[in-house]
Amino acid sequence: MSxxxxxxxxxxxxxxxxxxxxxxVEGLKKAIEDIGMQNQVQVVKxxxxxxxxxxxxxxxxxxxxxxxxVKPEDVEEIVSEHIxxxxxxERLLYENPESKTPISxxxxxxxYKKQMRVALRNCGFINPxxxxxxxxxxxxxxxxxVLTLSQMEVIExxxxxxxxGRGGGGFPTGLKWEFAYKNVADQKYVVCNADEGDPGAFMDxxxxxxxxxxxxxxxxxxxxAIGATKGLVYIRAEYPLAVKRLECAIAAAxxxxxxxEHILGTAFSFDIEIRxxxxxxxxxxxxxxxxSMEGKRGEPTTKPPFPAASGYWAKPTNVNNVETFANIPxxxxxxxxxxxxxxxxxxxxxxVFALAGKINNVGLIEVPMGTTLREVIYDIGGGxxxxxxxxxxxxxxxxxxxxxxxxxxxxxxxxxxLAKGSMMGSGGMIVMDEDDCMPAVAKFYLEFTAEESCxxxxxxxxxxxxxxxxxxxxxxxxxxxxxxxxxxxxxxVIKDTALCGLGQTASNPVLSTLKVFEEEYIAHVRDHxxxxxxxxALLQYRITEKCVGCTACSRVCPVGAISGxxxxxxxxxxxxxxxxxxxxxxxxxxxxxxx
Amino acid sequence: MPKMMSLEELxxxxxxxxxxxxxxxxxxxxxKMVIVRVxxxxxxxxxxxxxxxxxxxxxxxxxxxxxxxVTQSGCMGYCYAEPTVEVTKPxxxxxxxxxxxxxxxxxxxxxxxxxxxxxxxxxxxxxxSLDE
Numbered sequence: 001m002s003x004x005x006x007x008x009x010x011x012x013x014x015x016x017x018x019x020x021x022x023x024x025v026e027g028l029k030k031a032i033e034d035i036g037m038q039n040q041v042q043v044v045k046x047x048x049x050x051x052x053x054x055x056x057x058x059x060x061x062x063x064x065x066x067x068x069x070v071k072p073e074d075v076e077e078i079v080s081e082h083i084x085x086x087x088x089x090e091r092l093l094y095e096n097p098e099s100k101t102p103i104s105x106x107x108x109x110x111x112y113k114k115q116m117r118v119a120l121r122n123c124g125f126i127n128p129x130x131x132x133x134x135x136x137x138x139x140x141x142x143x144x145x146v147l148t149l150s151q152m153e154v155i156e157x158x159x160x161x162x163x164x165g166r167g168g169g170g171f172p173t174g175l176k177w178e179f180a181y182k183n184v185a186d187q188k189y190v191v192c193n194a195d196e197g198d199p200g201a202f203m204d205x206x207x208x209x210x211x212x213x214x215x216x217x218x219x220x221x222x223x224x225a226i227g228a229t230k231g232l233v234y235i236r237a238e239y240p241l242a243v244k245r246l247e248c249a250i251a252a253a254x255x256x257x258x259x260x261e262h263i264l265g266t267a268f269s270f271d272i273e274i275r276x277x278x279x280x281x282x283x284x285x286x287x288x289x290x291x292s293m294e295g296k297r298g299e300p301t302t303k304p305p306f307p308a309a310s311g312y313w314a315k316p317t318n319v320n321n322v323e324t325f326a327n328i329p330x331x332x333x334x335x336x337x338x339x340x341x342x343x344x345x346x347x348x349x350x351x352v353f354a355l356a357g358k359i360n361n362v363g364l365i366e367v368p369m370g371t372t373l374r375e376v377i378y379d380i381g382g383g384x385x386x387x388x389x390x391x392x393x394x395x396x397x398x399x400x401x402x403x404x405x406x407x408x409x410x411x412x413x414x415x416x417x418l419a420k421g422s423m424m425g426s427g428g429m430i431v432m433d434e435d436d437c438m439p440a441v442a443k444f445y446l447e448f449t450a451e452e453s454c455x456x457x458x459x460x461x462x463x464x465x466x467x468x469x470x471x472x473x474x475x476x477x478x479x480x481x482x483x484x485x486x487x488x489x490x491x492x493v494i495k496d497t498a499l500c501g502l503g504q505t506a507s508n509p510v511l512s513t514l515k516v517f518e519e520e521y522i523a524h525v526r527d528h529x530x531x532x533x534x535x536x537a538l539l540q541y542r543i544t545e546k547c548v549g550c551t552a553c554s555r556v557c558p559v560g561a562i563s564g565x566x567x568x569x570x571x572x573x574x575x576x577x578x579x580x581x582x583x584x585x586x587x588x589x590x591x592x593x594x595x
Numbered sequence: 596m597p598k599m600m601s602l603e604e605l606x607x608x609x610x611x612x613x614x615x616x617x618x619x620x621x622x623x624x625x626x627k628m629v630i631v632r633v634x635x636x637x638x639x640x641x642x643x644x645x646x647x648x649x650x651x652x653x654x655x656x657x658x659x660x661x662x663x664x665v666t667q668s669g670c671m672g673y674c675y676a677e678p679t680v681e682v683t684k685p686x687x688x689x690x691x692x693x694x695x696x697x698x699x700x701x702x703x704x705x706x707x708x709x710x711x712x713x714x715x716x717x718x719x720x721x722x723x724s725l726d727e
Contacts, residue, residue, distance in 0.1 A: 004618065005618075005648065005652055005665060005666070005667070006618075006666075006667075007618055007619055007622075009619070061618055061619050061621075061622035061623075062618050062619075062621055062622035062625065062664045062665075062666050063622065063625070063666050064622045064623070064625055084635075085635070085636055085669045085670075086634075086635055086636075086666075086667045086668040086669040087669045105625075125616075125619060126616065132608070132612040132615065133612070133615060133616055135605070135608055135609050135612055136609065136612040136613045136614075136615055136616045137616065138609070140605060141605070141609065144602045144605050144606075147602070148602070255596055255598070256596055256598065256599055256608075257597075257598030257599040257600060258599070258605075260598075262600075264599060264600065264601055264602055264604070264605060265599075265600040265601045265602075
């Protein structure tokens with residue numbers, strides 16, 4: 001047994017690693033060796049802590065000190081002060097934004113107070129590359145338990161837990177397993193969908209980076225339940241760290257006899273392979289994903305037949321998302337009843353969200369279903385950046401919709417979000433403030449879906465392109481009121497006729513912004529104004545009477561659009577102005593306004 | 596690592612490795628733990644605080660006392676009485692012991708931590724910490 005009296009956990013997620021947390025780990029190890037305490041202090045590289053806004057994170061245990069925004073040059077001070085003398089390095093502690101006092105224990109931070117970590121239970125707690133730390137956290141205990149049950153008992157337990165697919169659809173997981181179980185075949189497959197593609201979403205990546213064994217274990221459990229001996233993880237190649245940790249986990253599980261032939265001496269055999277995706281959004285759709293794994297074009301086909309009947313190489317295949325799998329071991333360790341007590345009536349358990357956009361605490365969070373948007377955005381997320389006004393939050397990524405002030409007290413679950421015109425999606429949550437122009441936001445998402453459309457069906461291939469063209473027309477000031485009707489009609493047609501989920505939901509951002517922010521669209525097409533002052537084509541620069549005639553602006557203007565004499569108010573020639581904004585940033589008297 | 600061939604082997608491995616992350620789990624629920632804080636400033640270390648700290652760690656392990664968390668602090672100011680150890684039971688006021696030897700450490704564990712009875716060597720604390 002180790003005699004370590006102190007553990008230093010350093011975040012090794014992608015976000016923190018790109019802020020040099022790798023160097024911090026090396027630096028800490030070296031500094032600790034230098035003082036001869038390598039047998040007393042253990043340095044551990046963990047998965048994501050979730051508080052990406054203030055990364056890299058360094059946590060010291062047992063005193064639970066939480067250091068934020070640590071730089072490699074801070075290492076020496078942490079070791080000489082905290083490790084040697086037991087004095088906390090105050091300047092690296094997280095500062096409570098309201099009281100401006102430092103908080104040393106992460107438990108007292110608002111960011112963590114309302115969270116409940118089930119899928120993320122081991123992220124930021126264990127070393128993801130060490131299988132023994134996972135086993136110490138009861139890892140593979142769920143698999144061991146499952147191997148003593150019958151297949152149907154396993155499926156019943158999952159059904160009883162009320163777990164629904166976390167990839168976006170919200171289909172009951174137990175039911176999906178039952179379909180695959182009931183289809184008889186000589187070979188069945190378990191597929192983990194790690195093709196996370198929503199802009200701004202990084203839940204699945206973080207789970208794979210921080211706790212890859214939970215996915216390996218859950219896939220083996222699923223394999224046992226449906227009668228499959230082969231598992232495949234479809235992961236995008238742009239997630240190199242997640243791929244590496246997963247490969248490492250699979251190899252370790254094989255070595256320990258937790259994957260392979262006769263797992264733990266039973267008759268059950270199961271192994272996992274990794275398949276790389278090239279990063280096409282449509283491949284997150286299960287039929288397209290399966291085609292891509294077979295080496296075909298990543299294009300969806302109509303369902304039925306569902307993969308549970310005819311999937312990978314036409315064999316019964318069960319496809320679940322990473323986060324769904326991450327919940328499985330916990331359900332067996334703590335019981336379906338425990339799990340079903342968390343959440344709302346029809347949405348059980350917790351949900352991981354990736355908070356992004358104009359929010360103070362950008363990061364990865366996990367809350368029980370039924371938590372309100374207000375709690376997520378204001379309590380956990382710390383409110384809007386720069387004290388600006390909240391405008392909307394986009395959930396469900398490019399397939400979802402936006403929710404506004406009036407929806408803030410809605411408890412988040414699958415059905416409530418659908419009823420409000422958005423959707424749960426995979427868990428991306430992008431917060432927008434008063435400076436965001438909604439037609440431009442809709443255009444952003446359409447650019448994404450138009451590019452990601454696989455082109456197989458006409459409504460999606462041509463429809464999203466046309467939608468995008470109309471939106472481009474609107475934000476460039478050439479829109480007419482008739483365009484709004486066309487937008488609406490076309491959106492409805494695409495929704496009804498597209499082949500797969502990508503197309504069917506592609507127009508959601510348009511419909512939802514159009515419904516909630518109709519006036520903003522009208523302002524664009526009727527008055528040719530952008531109320532959020534974002535669409536540069538609709539804005540004009542003007543010099544106000546605050547101008548003292550310093551001539552700074554006329555000298556900086558690259559096209560010579562500003563004229564005027566010294567010490568007199570200058571003017572901008574609108575026909576020449578290219579709206580670069582150089583004059584506005586140069587003016588020291590705030591005399592230049594954008595309208 | 597040879598392959599595990601039974602559920603019992605997995606169970607045995609779990610028991611073996613559990614202690615490796617024990618400290619992290621304890622830190623996570625520090626409010627329920629008996630915290631033994633050994634003063635580890637220059638004065639403390641010179642007086643043998645390191646040995647006392649390892650003694651507490653070893654004893655906690657031998658006696659299988661899972662609710663004890665041994666940690667360190669800076670100089671508490673009682674340099675004349677080093678090594679000093681502060682023991683905080685959940686929900687109780689911290690008690691500081693001075694001149695801690697292995698014998699006294701054993702007494703602290705047996706009588707105070709397990710038995711709830713105060714033992715010799717208490718340093719009366721006449722100050723209040725700002726943050727607690």
